[in-house]
Amino acid sequence: MFISVFDLFKIGIGPSSSHTVGPMRAAYSFVEDLLKQNDLQATVRVQVKLYGSLSATGVGHAT
Numbered sequence: 920m921f922i923s924v925f926d927l928f929k930i931g932i933g934p935s936s937s938h939t940v941g942p943m944r945a946a947y948s949f950v951e952d953l954l955k956q957n958d959l960q961a962t963v964r965v966q967v968k969l970y971g972s973l974s975a976t977g978v979g980h981a982t
Contacts, residue, residue, distance in 0.1 A: 938976055 931940035953959040
């Protein structure tokens with residue numbers, strides 16, 4: 920498996936891309952899984968709990 924430097928470091932939006940890119944990639948992966956399982960249309964609501972530094976800065980970084 921080949922990993923590029925671009926896989927390790929992502930340029931993202933906001934004042935702290937680690938607090939925006941990570942959640943965006945997690946959400947994308949979650950939606951991809953829903954699509955694979957044909958569950959996306961049946962999904963009405965998703966509730967997320969933030970922990971650690973994301974819980975302290977989530978609102979400010981629009982996470």
